[in-house]
Amino acid sequence: MDSPREAEFDDIARLAAEVCATPIAVVNLVDTHRQFFKAEVGLGVRETPLETSFCGHAILSEDMMVVNDASKDPRFDGNPLVHSEGGLRFYAGALLKAPGGLPIGTVCVLDTVPRDLDAHQIRTLKLLARQVMTQLELRRSIADQASAVERLSALMELGDRLRPLDTYADMARIAGEIVTRTLRISRAGFGRLSNGFETITIDGDWAIEGQASVAGIHNLDDYGLFSAALNDGRNIILNDVRSDALTKDDTALLEAIDVRSMINVPLVVHGKAIALFFAHDRLPRLWSDSDIDFVRSVADGVQVNMDRLSAQKEQKILNQELSHRLKNTLAMVQAIATQTLRQVTDRQAVEAFTQRIGALSRAHDVLVNQSWSEAIVRDIVVAVLSTFDRMDRFDLVGPNLRIGPRATLSLSLILHELATNAIKYGALSVPEGRVAVEWRVERDETGDILIFSWIERDGPPVVEPSGRGFGSRLINMGLIGTGGVEASYRHSGLMVLMQAKLQQMQQT
Structure with missing residues (x-):
């Protein structure tokens, strides 16, 4: 209803008028209170009220309605379209039927004088009515396809935005x-x-x-x-x-x-x-x-x-509860260790042990924020180094990379050992010393490689330690426990380069 004129329907109306030799021909659609002319010849209007129309009666017929002289038909007594001067006398309309059989309008021809149609003209009107329905169904099919595409696009948008x-x-x-x-x-x-x-x-x-x-x-x-x-x-x-x-x-x-x-x-x-x-x-x-x-x-x-969203909220609660219980467990381990080792005269070793437990606790905190599945390298570095109260003396440079939980624990412990040694013997043991912590990804024939470096400068001269303590062994195990570590004890300060396959870092 109310769609613009289209050449295909105009052609059908003209053909109906020519075949039936009538001055008026219409392709119309019937609504509750009006009839809309999709195409018309000889009328000059696009709609009229349904109560005075011929088509209001035609849609009640089986497939065709012919009125030879409306002035003698009781259905049109008092109808102004018939009884006014120059009114309509002849009408013939072939029904437009939707696929389910519902009549929706007609292809009709009208004249101001009584007359009749021959069999050929009636067949032609019915054929033209079928052609109108073919055109309407084609447009509906195109509209349905366009609607389906629009709705599929809307569902894709929904997923992206939710x-x-x-x-x-x-x-x-x-x-x-x-x-x-x-x-x-x-x-x-x-x-x-x-x-x-x-x-x-x-x-x-x-x-x-x-x-x-x-x-x-x-x-x-x-x-x-x-x-x-x-x-x-x-x-x-x-x-x-x-x-x-x-x-x-x-x-x-x-x-x-x-x-x-x-x-x-x-x-x-x-x-x-x-x-x-x-x-x-x-x-x-x-x-x-x-x-x-x-x-x-x-x-x-x-x-x-x-x-x-509900699952994420529940997971967050579970993670918080797990983190709380893990911290309590680690605190208990520290307390047991302190009591068990209270007679040990080497207090430095006891302190190193408890601090390493603390480093593990901070690594678990970082993992909790990512549901224990991964952690961001910068978050790990900041979490470990911030506990030494010297963050203004670290220069952190690196991309936004994520690594797996095992690699997170390993990197946390290594950073703790390096920072502890820097405070005791290296660049952080003097006011002017600084440490650059850098990480980057390089590609070789085997794939992406994570390069992690610890570079001290402006500290006291350093020498390679003579012993092989736990801290040194831990550092030399590397980022995933397979080595790949190069330590240089330069006059300007310690430099440690560690590398591992990025895929292994993210999967472990």
């Missing part, structure tokens, strides 16, 4: 925006249902300009008889709240928020509806299967992302 969000309200608003825009409706959003379906709490929605948000808590029974359908997990599809059995008895509250049609898709967990995604329109609307499928797909996407 993924980084971390609140239910934001997810509801983004999903509502996409549904509202794609279906060209007035409002959409998400709400959580109470256990007995007494209330719905709408965390967020999206509405077009001029349409109010309905965010907040609502009593479901105030809006219709929805509880039974929700209890069964069924979709609630209302084409017009004024005529649907669920709402027709009292539509005041729905119409107060500009709802004439809606889709409610429940989100079901373990057989029980816990929430629903809704789509509202302020006009009556015959929701198509593709409309319902699209809203269902959006609802599923929202549920997946909300489940993800």
Whole structure:
């Protein structure tokens, strides 16, 4: 209805007029109160009221209606189109039928004088009616394909935009925006249902300009008889709240928020509806299967992302609890070690042992923030070195790299040993000394290699230690316990270069 003129339909109207030798020919579509002329010859208007039309009677026929002289037909008594001066007398119309058999209009010819059509003209009108339906179905098919592409694109956009969000309200608003825009409706959003379906709490929605948000808590029974359908997990599809059995008895509250049609898709967990995604329109609307499928797909996407968010929140709580228990365990180990080793005269060794346990604790803190799966190299470096209260004397340079949990623990212990030695004997033992900590990735024939360097400068002269203590052995084991370490005891300060395959660092 109300589409612009198109040459294909204009050609059909002209051909109908020529074959039937009539001054008027029309391709029309019938609505509830009017008929719209998709194409016309001899009329000069695009629509007329249905109550005075011939086609209002034609669509009640089987496939063809012929009126030889309307002035003698009781169906048109008092019709101004017939009984006015120069009024219409002859009409012949072949029905346009949708695939399901529903009549939607006619291809018709009219004249101001009584007459008849021969068999050839009648066959031609019927053939032209079939051609109109072919053209309409072609356009609907193209429109359906375009709509399918648009909706697929919308679902892809939904996934991209929901993924980084971390609140239910934001997810509801983004999903509502996409549904509202794609279906060209007035409002959409998400709400959580109470256990007995007494209330719905709408965390967020999206509405077009001029349409109010309905965010907040609502009593479901105030809006219709929805509880039974929700209890069964069924979709609630209302084409017009004024005529649907669920709402027709009292539509005041729905119409107060500009709802004439809606889709409610429940989100079901373990057989029980816990929430629903809704789509509202302020006009009556015959929701198509593709409309319902699209809203269902959006609802599923929202549920997946909300489940993800819930899982992340639960994981965060578990990680915090695990971290708390691990710290308590490490603190107990330190306490036991302190008591067990209190008679040891080499207090330096005892202190080194407890400090190494502390380094492990800080490495676990970094891992907890990434759900124990990985850690960022810079975070590890800062976490370990900041405990020595000399961060202003470290120069940190390196890309944003992530490594696995085992490599995180190894790097933490190595950094602790290097920093401890620098404070005791190296660059950090004098006020002017500094340490450059750098990491980078280089590629060779075997793949990506992580190069990690510790370079001291402006400290006292250093010499290679004569002994092979635990700290030295730990450093020489390298980033993943397989070596790859080069230590240079230069006059300007210690330089340690460590390398390992990046893939192994990230997998261990």
